[in-house]
Amino acid sequence: MKIFHVIIGLNAGGAELMLSRLIKSQLTFCDVQHSVISLTDEGVVGSMLTEHGIKVYSLGMSSIFMGPSVFFKLRSLLKEQQPDIIHTWMYHADLLGGLAARSIGLRRVIWCIRSTDISKGGSKITLLIRKLCAWLSGWLPYKIVCAADASRIVHEAVGYQANKMLVIPNGFDPDKLVVSNTAGLTLRKELGIDPSDMLVISVGRFNPVKDHKTFIAAAGKIAAKFNNVKFLLVGRDLQSTNAALMQMITETNEADMFFLLGERNDVVSCLKASNIFCLHSVTEGFPNVLGEAMAAGLPCVTTDVGDAAFLLNNSHWVVPAESPELLAQKIVELLKLSSEDRIKLGKYNALLKARTL
Numbered sequence: 001m002k003i004f005h006v007i008i009g010l011n012a013g014g015a016e017l018m019l020s021r022l023i024k025s026q027l028t029f030c031d032v033q034h035s036v037i038s039l040t041d042e043g044v045v046g047s048m049l050t051e052h053g054i055k056v057y058s059l060g061m062s063s064i065f066m067g068p069s070v071f072f073k074l075r076s077l078l079k080e081q082q083p084d085i086i087h088t089w090m091y092h093a094d095l096l097g098g099l100a101a102r103s104i105g106l107r108r109v110i111w112c113i114r115s116t117d118i119s120k121g122g123s124k125i126t127l128l129i130r131k132l133c134a135w136l137s138g139w140l141p142y143k144i145v146c147a148a149d150a151s152r153i154v155h156e157a158v159g160y161q162a163n164k165m166l167v168i169p170n171g172f173d174p175d176k177l178v179v180s181n182t183a184g185l186t187l188r189k190e191l192g193i194d195p196s197d198m199l200v201i202s203v204g205r206f207n208p209v210k211d212h213k214t215f216i217a218a219a220g221k222i223a224a225k226f227n228n229v230k231f232l233l234v235g236r237d238l239q240s241t242n243a244a245l246m247q248m249i250t251e252t253n254e255a256d257m258f259f260l261l262g263e264r265n266d267v268v269s270c271l272k273a274s275n276i277f278c279l280h281s282v283t284e285g286f287p288n289v290l291g292e293a294m295a296a297g298l299p300c301v302t303t304d305v306g307d308a309a310f311l312l313n314n315s316h317w318v319v320p321a322e323s324p325e326l327l328a329q330k331i332v333e334l335l336k337l338s339s340e341d342r343i344k345l346g347k348y349n350a351l352l353k354a355r356t357l
Contacts, residue, residue: 006097010043134159184272220252
């Protein structure tokens with residue numbers, strides 16, 4: 001069976017990494033052959049897939065105005081390869097990939113939806129493409145897979161065909177989320193963070209939907225009261241060269257308490273180095289990183305977005321989005337727990353996550 005995945009790009013992100021994990025989990029399946037088409041470039045995830053022998057095609061789209069030419073490239077490629085299934089990831093790929101496949105008679109098109117409320121941080125073009133997808137959803141895809149029940153509800157409300165929608169939550173491999181204590185201690189040593197300091201970690205690219213402004217504001221309030229609490233930010237563009245990010249941090253007057261690591265390929269080690277995990281987005285689907293933090297045994301605080309509350313299964317540690325005061329209060333509450341109680345809460349999270357895998 002030939003399965004072609006179509007996605008807008010292959011830089012490290014939740015959807016891209018889940019696509020990679022899905023394919024790698026089936027590398028030993030002799031009767032399944034996966035290939036990936038990136039509408040833009042190969043990206044870091046594409047390079048990793050290529051190293052595992054997966055064929056990755058890059059169509060070079062650098063702006064939405066190249067959509068028509070990329071459509072015909074995509075159509076030609078699919079016509080040549082004749083895959084059995086076309087699995088498209090996110091709106092742009094759903095639309096272009098679906099139309100290209102159906103235009104040459106390929107009907108087994110599976111859309112993949114991973115977002116919820118894109119009105120918060122989504123561009124006007126993306127909103128328009130979602131409307132087009134909703135209008136075509138009754139005819140174009142064979143099935144529509146949502147990573148979160150919250151995604152299903154939102155998309156049905158905007159016109160997606162309800163009888164085609166199916167919820168399949170993200171999966172995790174617990175064995176790949178386990179690293180030694182040494183890995184965390186080594187990272188702390190590299191950063192100059194004392195083993196006795198408390199470290200609060202945030203993982204996610206710099207983007208309005210991730211709402212780093214709220215996290216940094218909350219962190220600033222905490223840092224002003226606790227001189228042994230540090231904050232670790234991991235993700236694309238979370239670096240000192242990001243002027244907007246640095247302005248937010250400077251305004252807290254506690255810049256020395258923040259450590260910016262940018263994009264990493266050792267996120268599990270970063271989690272292991274930390275004491276508390278915080279998800280602070282204004283919108284999510286099924287937040288991979290929250291599940292990973294739970295599986296790694298960290299006590300967590302999250303905003304009430306997507307399926308985050310369902311995943312954490314403890315409303316006490318869930319706060320409304322864009323609420324820095326409440327977010328700070330919950331983090332402080334975790335900081336004030338004894339080390340034993342924090343570890344116990346983290347172990348509960350790990351057990352809970354294991355039951356949902």
